[in-house]
Amino acid sequence: MIELPFPDDSCVSGLNLINGLDICFQTGFARLAETEKAGLEAMVPAFSGTPLESAVADAVAGLKQGRYSEKNFAILAAARTSLSGAVYDALIQELDKSFSITRIPSYEENFEDSPLKIQSGVSHILTELAVTGFSQVSGEMLESFHQTSEQLSDEPSLIRLSALLNGFINEMKTVSPGTMEQIPVTRWTDLWTRAMIMTLKVPKEPATGKKSGELFILGIDAPRHPSFVTLNFYGILTDKDKSSLTTFSLSSHTVDSIVQNDIWLLFDRIPVLKESLAKGLSIKITDMPALENNILLWDDKCAKKGSQYELFEKAVALSDCERTKIPASERHPVHINELLFIDKYLYKDGKIFSANLEVKVDLRRLISFSPIDSKTVKGMHRAVGILRYDSEWLFQPLAIEKIIKKKFVLIHNGQNCLDNTKAEKKQKENNVAILRERASKLLRK
């Protein structure tokens, strides 16, 4: 049996430190009770003997004395990031042992040292949120962030920060003024922390190369919030004799009223990709731009439709594929996402049981344009999906095989991507076209 790892004692103390710190974010640094201050103070001994020792000591002393500077909060963010990074490292190390995974290095991250002016606007917002406390944030305060948010979305190099910040602010708007029970404190502090780190430097585009070969897509994942959606594609790229686990992402800003199959209308420059996905065809790519180590930068012009393939036959190659490390600055348990092929298993009481693995199924990451729903998963027979960690191990199915009327039927997240083709052409049913037509009349006057 494969043992899925659990946080060991040092992870648990790291998580406890995080919990104690997060209470300060919930209450607000300007209003901490003595017991709550202890959570902040505990960071000091925890970082003694580390490179952050004096920075953390200074930041904690400063915050206790009411010096609510962006710098002090940035240091707290760095400290908290290193704690969750340590938990990630411990879990991945054990996971790699259990699954006999070899990992090649990530692509090399590069940053410009000086932040852009807008990043300082964002860190100002984050500081205000921390001082006020997540439980005390008002609708008016959140509305006041609107201008900064809009300026941020105009800066293409900061699209990741924009996606994150807008998702975070949207959530707070839904809850505020919040009651203690409704606030997901760890989650919001995770989002706050990551955003704060992203205000410090401007990401530079990493080095790119080119990839060629035949791509067999195994599954798609599609996280979204009201104003942003990302499609993450996972597949096997074969080039001569070599097979590699290859991924790529496509993202779009959006609005909350674009849902279900309309989401595909946002991605209108990928006809080869969509047709291949809908028809179960491989994709032949030639000199497609790519980051180091198996991340493509999709350009549909470098792609041609290939031929039909058996998804689960190709998925067998996964066990021999190298995996890639994630960039060092991103290490956090939320980014554990191992693509797995599970061959023959039973589904019972929300869990799947295979020959060597037992894991809970994650039904929270269902996608509204996907035919996979909570009922579909029940009859699963074989599946490709993503192993994730969120205080427990979870398996998110991306493509499943069911036996329906004695036949094996493949159901995968992307198979309906062409269903809107008629709507795409008929403007009055194409919600994206309707809104863009309004924009053309009103925004460019």
Place this chain on the structure above:
Amino acid sequence: MHALIPEARSRNLKKAPFVEMAEGRIQGVISSGSDIERVYISYFKKDSYNYYCSTNNNRPCGGLRGGPCKHLHSLLDETVRQYGAERVINYLSLNLEPEAVKKGSDLLRYLNGNKEKEPAATVFSRFLTHLRQLELTGSNRPMPEMNWFILPEVMRD
């Protein structure tokens, strides 16, 4: 970790390209039935249930004599279509069973407010910001921060 915002429900956006529950109002932009260049800005205030409807040039809607106009009917219909009856009922602090609401305009009998004029400008400007989202460039690069965003429930037709 849990995410709080369910995805909106599917609806055709031609009649009411923009609806929201924000700034203490159910507000939105309703297309004119007759003139393709004209839109109406309509809202109900969540506390008083006072309402108004005007064009984006602040000309009052002619249908407001004696009660909410057809644009306000559409606003409620489309807001319930998008967010579901329960969220709208809660926002308006109405004591109703969601199942009792077949369509949004059914709520009108409980909304006993009066005409109250406020300028259309902020709602219109929020509509333009909304539209601007679809003009922004996307990306074909890794977007790992989105790993945090999952939906607690998915509504399908």
